[in-house]
Amino acid sequence: MNDTTSSRQRYRRGARDWVVDSLMFLTALGFGLLGVVTMPGEPPPPVPPDPLRVTEQLVALACCTALWWRRRWPVGVAVVLVAASAVSQLAVGAMLVALFSLCVHRPPRVGLTVLGLSFLASYVGALVHPDPHGTPVVTTFLLSAVFQGAAAGWGLSVQHRRQLFDSLRERAAHAEAEAQLRAEQAQHRVRESIAREIHDVLGHRLSLLSVHAGALEYRPNAPAEEVARSAGVIRESAHQALQDLREVIGVLRAPVGELPQPTMADLSQLVTEAGDTGAGVDLVEEYSGEVPERTGRTAYRIVQEGLTNARKHATGARTSVRISGSPGRGLNVEVGNGPAVRDPEAVTEASGGGQGLVGLTERVSLASGRLEYGPTADGGWRLSAWLPWPS
Structure with a gap:
């Protein structure tokens, strides 16, 4: 049935x-x-x-x-x-x-x-x-063969045209599927980039919170001014971290969008925030000309990661940031710090999982640059990078 x-x-x-x-x-x-x-x-x-x-x-x-x-x-x-x-x-x-x-x-x-x-x-x-009018058999046969060949040829041409249309339709569908796949891959790359931004931005904010909260715990009898200053930094960093999270969620919900990207102009504010933790941070800028947007953004992230690691692993150590270069020679970014002054175990670390330098290496590689890092002879740490700067 x-x-x-x-x-x-x-x-x-x-x-x-x-x-x-x-x-x-x-x-x-x-x-x-x-x-x-x-x-x-x-x-x-x-x-x-x-x-x-x-x-x-x-x-x-x-x-x-x-x-x-x-x-x-x-x-x-x-x-x-x-x-x-x-x-x-x-x-x-x-x-x-x-x-x-x-x-x-x-x-x-x-x-x-x-x-x-x-x-x-x-x-x-x-x-x-046979034809009653005396037409030869061969002529009658050839005339019939012409009609038969025309019918068959017409049918074959229709089949070929249909196959051509089907092939074009299949190619169009395949191209549309590939375009959709490329769009999904591009979206996936954007989301990976957003994930890196989340790590860099929130890692920096949370390390500030960790350092100041750890300092208050380590020195419960600190002067009132220092306690007030640390509390203010904690409040401001928590507020900024919340704002960063809201921006990230807004980008993830929007169909098209990017996180607000920092530039070289924001570097001074970053160093100032790092200096508010009590450890001195020296900034030396020796470059001429306007740094390209992508290069400046990468340089900012390098300095941010270096300062975050210094706060987490070299508590109280003095940190130096040096940026030099020019168009054609490239941009050199160096972040160094001495050995820890206070016991780092007394400070609650923000969870990072050790992925900061891994992500930074990938970021510098995508910018066609070079990244080096490692301990120094005096027990400190040095982070150095070279980024291309077209003339």
């Missing part, structure tokens, strides 16, 4: 199919009627009609009716109609329609094979039904 239902659904005709099939049936029927109509000057058919002529007409009508099943069995219908056209000239129209339909819906090899059989049937038909 299910097989029957699926078979009916498979061959169910739509409105367009009914129109096309009706036109094909009428075309084949009209082509067959041309053999029934008596042309002027020809002797009228015998009365009563010749039984063979009536049989031929009935065979032609059956051939035209068989066209309604050519979609389900294109090869079988075409072969049967080719064989019928060899003995009935009135079935030639139906045979041409079946040949055309076969070449449209089946591979060219199948269509050309049936076309060869139709040539043979046409030659047999020319011998069985």
Whole structure:
């Protein structure tokens, strides 16, 4: 029952199919009627009609009716109609329609094979039904072959055009899928960039909170002014961290957007904030010209990571930041600090997982720069980077 239902659904005709099939049936029927109509000057058919002529007409009508099943069995219908056209000239129209339909819906090899059989049937038909006006058999055969070749060629061209359209449609769908994939990859890269920004920005803010909270815990009897200053820094850093989180969430929710990016102009404020922790930070800027936006942003992140690591691992040590360079020579960024003055275990560290330098290395590499870092001879730490600065 299910097989029957699926078979009916498979061959169910739509409105367009009914129109096309009706036109094909009428075309084949009209082509067959041309053999029934008596042309002027020809002797009228015998009365009563010749039984063979009536049989031929009935065979032609059956051939035209068989066209309604050519979609389900294109090869079988075409072969049967080719064989019928060899003995009935009135079935030639139906045979041409079946040949055309076969070449449209089946591979060219199948269509050309049936076309060869139709040539043979046409030659047999020319011998069985010689032209009453004395036209040579070869001429009749060639004329029939021209019609058959035209029908087959037309069907093959329609099939080729459909395949071309299908190929173009498939390529368009493939291109659209690739474009969507590239968009998703670009979005993924943006989100990875946002994740790095979250680490850099919030790591810096939280390290400030950690240092000042640890200082208050380490020195509970500190002067009131120092306690007030530390509390103010904690409050301000917490407020800025909250603002950073809100900006990040806004970017993640928006379809298009980027985090506000720092520049070299923000470097002084970064150093000032780091100096408020109680450890001295020296900033030396020895560069001329306007630093490119991307280079300046990377330099800012290098200094930010260096100061964050100094607060976490070298508590109380004095830190120096040196930036030098010029267009054509590149930009050199160096952050160094001495050994820790206070016990770093007394300060609660912000969780970073040691991924800061890994992410910074990737950031510098993407900027086509070089990054070096490691301990110094006096027990401190040095972070140095070179960034390209086109002239």
